[in-house]
Amino acid sequence: MLEIHDLRKVYDGRGRHVEAIASVTLSVAAGELVCVVGPSGCGKTTLLRAVAGLLPVSGGEVAVDGRRVTGPPPGTAVVFQEYGRSLFPWMTVRQNVELPLKEKGLPAGRRRALVAGSLDAVGLADAADAHPWQLSGGMQQRVAIARAVAYEPKVLLMDEPFAAVDAQTRADLEDLILRLWRDLGMTVLFVTHDIDEAVYLGQRVVVLSASPTTVMEDLKIDLPAARDQLTTRSLPRFGELRGHVYRQIQRARAHHDDARGTP
Amino acid sequence: MSATGPPGDARPATAAGDVRVRGAGAAGDARPGGGVRVRVLGAVRRVVCLVALPALLVLLWWAVSGSSFYLPGPAAVGRAFAETWFSARLLDDVLPSVGRLLAGYALAALLGVGLGVPIGSSPRLRATLEPVLEFFRAVPPPVLVPLIMLLAGIDTPMKVLVIVSGCVWPILLNTVEGVRALDEVLADTCRMYGISGMSRLRWFVLRGASPQIMTGLRQALSIGIILMVISEMFASSSGLGFTIVLFQRQFQIAEMWSGILLLGLLGLGLSLLFRRLERWVLAWYHGSGAARA
Numbered sequence: 174m175l176e177i178h179d180l181r182k183v184y185d186g187r188g189r190h191v192e193a194i195a196s197v198t199l200s201v202a203a204g205e206l207v208c209v210v211g212p213s214g215c216g217k218t219t220l221l222r223a224v225a226g227l228l229p230v231s232g233g234e235v236a237v238d239g240r241r242v243t244g245p246p247p248g249t250a251v252v253f254q255e256y257g258r259s260l261f262p263w264m265t266v267r268q269n270v271e272l273p274l275k276e277k278g279l280p281a282g283r284r285r286a287l288v289a290g291s292l293d294a295v296g297l298a299d300a301a302d303a304h305p306w307q308l309s310g311g312m313q314q315r316v317a318i319a320r321a322v323a324y325e326p327k328v329l330l331m332d333e334p335f336a337a338v339d340a341q342t343r344a345d346l347e348d349l350i351l352r353l354w355r356d357l358g359m360t361v362l363f364v365t366h367d368i369d370e371a372v373y374l375g376q377r378v379v380v381l382s383a384s385p386t387t388v389m390e391d392l393k394i395d396l397p398a399a400r401d402q403l404t405t406r407s408l409p410r411f412g413e414l415r416g417h418v419y420r421q422i423q424r425a426r427a428h429h430d431d432a433r434g435t436p
Numbered sequence: 437m438s439a440t441g442p443p444g445d446a447r448p449a450t451a452a453g454d455v456r457v458r459g460a461g462a463a464g465d466a467r468p469g470g471g472v473r474v475r476v477l478g479a480v481r482r483v484v485c486l487v488a489l490p491a492l493l494v495l496l497w498w499a500v501s502g503s504s505f506y507l508p509g510p511a512a513v514g515r516a517f518a519e520t521w522f523s524a525r526l527l528d529d530v531l532p533s534v535g536r537l538l539a540g541y542a543l544a545a546l547l548g549v550g551l552g553v554p555i556g557s558s559p560r561l562r563a564t565l566e567p568v569l570e571f572f573r574a575v576p577p578p579v580l581v582p583l584i585m586l587l588a589g590i591d592t593p594m595k596v597l598v599i600v601s602g603c604v605w606p607i608l609l610n611t612v613e614g615v616r617a618l619d620e621v622l623a624d625t626c627r628m629y630g631i632s633g634m635s636r637l638r639w640f641v642l643r644g645a646s647p648q649i650m651t652g653l654r655q656a657l658s659i660g661i662i663l664m665v666i667s668e669m670f671a672s673s674s675g676l677g678f679t680i681v682l683f684q685r686q687f688q689i690a691e692m693w694s695g696i697l698l699l700g701l702l703g704l705g706l707s708l709l710f711r712r713l714e715r716w717v718l719a720w721y722h723g724s725g726a727a728r729a
Contacts, residue, residue, distance in 0.1 A: 227624050244627070251628045258621035263643045263720040272639060273629035306724035324629065 174238060174360045175201035175224065175328060181232035182219055193219050195385035196233070203327075206354050206361040208371035210418060211381030212426045217364045218254075220386070221332045224362065225251050237328055246328070250321035254333040256314040260305040266292070267301040270320045277324070291323035294356075295349060311342035315349070322353055329354075331363045335370070344402050347374060351400055368422065372414045373400060380421045383429030390421055508690040513697065516690035521698055525679065533676040534702070536592060537664040540599025544656060548604045549649060552611025553641060562612065573609060577602030577659070578666050585670065595667040595675075602663045603656035610652030614645030647721050650714050657710055661703050676702075 182194040193216045201207045211217050222228040224235050226245040237246040253259040260269050267288055274284045292298050295315040305313050321329055335343045354361050365371050371378045380390040396410060405411055494510050501509035555561050580601050588594040626640050668677030683692035
């Protein structure tokens with residue numbers, strides 16, 4: 174469903190030549206949930222923006238559903254980290270969710286059903302007529318998720334979506350994503366800096382190196398499919414996987430520092 | 437606490453009065469009419485606050501008037517006001533003036549927003565045009581009157597053009613600034629969800645830039661009123677500005693003052709109307725600002 178082949182990204186500006194992504198090759202099968210982790214500043218967001226077609230690449234290729242990405246691919250939705258800036262503050266929650274559906278040309282009845290269904294799924298059926306700024310951060314991110322889900326995407330891209338919410342809300346939203354993913358059968362690429370979150374959510378965890386980025390490891394998460402905040406996180410295997418990913422990222426960081434000549 | 441105050445307490449509206457209303461409601465106080473009385477007192481207080489300073493100024497005016505031929509008292513000006521403006525002049529001078537003001541203002545708004553959106557969206561266009569635009573904005577619009585008279589004659593088109601030439605700049609430059617500063621995450625959101633063309637303009641660009649656009653429109657309104665008067669002082673035979681100059685030349689001093697009074701009231705009325713409009717258009721902006729604070 175999602176093919177990234179030898180993706181390269183170089184930022185060239187006024188005498189500065191920054192190689193952000195050296196080479197990333199990665200594929201995500203239809204219906205799979207893959208998490209991408211890496212040390213901070215490793216180009217995770219750059220990778221996701223390239224996949225979303227929001228950023229031109231310097232080399233290599235991204236294909237979604239067999240079609241090469243040159244702009245935002247149809248049937249793809251994104252949930253951004255900055256929930257406060259990704260919702261239109263002048264629209265109500267309902268209007269925010271409905272606008273992409275209008276642009277898609279869906280008839281009014283279908284739109285109403287999708288909006289009601291998705292707001293219900295994220296637990297915000299009562300907040301449809303509120304404005305985003307009247308809601309808490311976690312609720313705003315739920316609206317963004319509802320908007321993505323109502324769009325009926327084949328591929329859902331998430332860019333550190335829960336980095337700015339508190340721990341309890343974060344656990345709730347993680348379970349919400351797992352439920353929606355199972356119910357709707359979307360392909361999900363989930364970028365995060367949180368190792369626990371990656372291991373808890375993913376069927377696979379892709380560990381990136383520090384910039385210039387390559388794939389350090391593509392790890393299969395052999396935890397039971399049914400995940401639960403309490404039991405899954407207390408499994409010995411969860412601890413092993415978590416520790417493994419943690420060591421990998423430490424290694425990436427150390428390697429990066431060596432290359433820069435710092436002790 | 438003040439629910440225990442003496443029942444006949446007729447202290448005029450103070451902070452304690454407000455507390456008592458709330459306390460009375462919560463406790464199901466058995467004194468009917470107590471809350472109403474305080475509400476009335478509150479309304480009276482607001483009216484007093486509103487009227488006090490103008491009343492004081494009129495009093496001052498009355499005290500110093502009569503000392504000079506050029507400074508008639510409030511009664512004389514009030515009489516002149518009623519006689520002058522509640523007459524055919526309302527139709528012949530006031531309404532055409534206001535009509536030209538609104539026409540010029542509307543044209544300037546269309547032009548300013550219409551040009552501001554593409555300029556704000558394109559960094560290259562902005563880099564090319566911005567110094568020139570700043571220059572035109574810096575030219576005091578009244579000096580354009582003689583030029584515009586040469587180009588457009590001395591009738592209505594000239595006057596409307598003068599108003600446009602002054603009003604357009606704050607609207608244009610503020611629109612450019614508002615469009616330039618549109619949120620990038622929202623722009624990405626539009627791209628991802630295929631929101632483009634007219635819907636992007638309508639739901640994202642214009643709404644997102646509306647706080648700055650409204651700022652430009654507010655500045656333009658006061659400029660517009662000034663230019664309405666100035667455009668009528670040149671080679672004109674009707675309009676508010678012309679009439680005031682005419683009265684001055686004929687030594688109808690009370691009438692002249694009444695014209696100035698009318699202009700002040702007109703400006704006040706328009707700015708109150710504008711504030712209404714702004715509150716409605718920017719309800720989300722003030723709301724989200726309050727939520728952030």
